[in-house]
Amino acid sequence: MMGKKLVAFCGPSGAGKSTIANKVINTLPYFELSISATTREPRQGEEHGKHYYFIGRDEFETKISAGAFLEYEQVYEGLYYGTLYAELDRIWQSGRYPFLDLDVKGAANLKDKYGDDGFFVFIHPGSIDTLAQRLRKRGTEDERSLEKRMRRASFELEYADQFDFVLYNDNLEKAETEIIEQVKAFMNKPQ
Numbered sequence: 429m430m431g432k433k434l435v436a437f438c439g440p441s442g443a444g445k446s447t448i449a450n451k452v453i454n455t456l457p458y459f460e461l462s463i464s465a466t467t468r469e470p471r472q473g474e475e476h477g478k479h480y481y482f483i484g485r486d487e488f489e490t491k492i493s494a495g496a497f498l499e500y501e502q503v504y505e506g507l508y509y510g511t512l513y514a515e516l517d518r519i520w521q522s523g524r525y526p527f528l529d530l531d532v533k534g535a536a537n538l539k540d541k542y543g544d545d546g547f548f549v550f551i552h553p554g555s556i557d558t559l560a561q562r563l564r565k566r567g568t569e570d571e572r573s574l575e576k577r578m579r580r581a582s583f584e585l586e587y588a589d590q591f592d593f594v595l596y597n598d599n600l601e602k603a604e605t606e607i608i609e610q611v612k613a614f615m616n617k618p619q
């Protein structure tokens with residue numbers, strides 16, 4: 429496992445993580461988005477095996493006991509999200525590098541465990557108001573879920589400085605250019 433590079437983005441949901449991640453992956457095709465397993469219900473348009481591996485709680489817990497996860501968290505009350513070893517191996521074996529989208533706690537734990545072979549980037553939304561606006565605009569959450577996500581976001585922002593790099597997403601294009609350079613520099617660094 430060690431000696432294999434990976435890049436992970438974390439930050440509150442609505443910070444622009446997936447938009448920026450997709451940009452990096454399209455620009456640097458030696459990355460592939462690691463598909464997480466989750467017990468959350470699929471949203472409209474989400475597909476099993478593409479956005480997530482949507483599995484039941486029992487199956488998730490069986491996999492936890494079997495040691496199938498590199499990391500997992502209950503990101504929101506009662507909902508599991510986790511990165512499967514098998515998914516990372518699939519990507520490395522294809523000659524590419526995994527690109528992970530993690531919650532802040534999962535990323536912080538993995539950074540401790542994984543060390544210098546991982547590049548852990550915190551995507552900062554700029555301000556909590558910007559974040560609320562983005563989440564509302566996205567329209568995927570009801571008010572209760574939105575509230576839950578905002579509460580979690582204010583707590584997550586306090587962890588920003590624990591990561592290898594904090595990317596401020598107040599200007600999307602600028603942020604994308606900046607992070608592509610940072611990721612390239614990390615990939616070019618000898619192990």
Ligand code: 5GP
Pocket residue numbers: 438439440441464465468499500501503509510511529530531532533534535
């Ligand atoms: P969403 O429900 O919006 O798809 O994702 C909710 C949160 O779970 C996001 O912050 C995302 O980064 C995080 N997440 C997704 N997959 C994983 C994973 O495999 N592990 C951890 N720790 N967090 C994840």
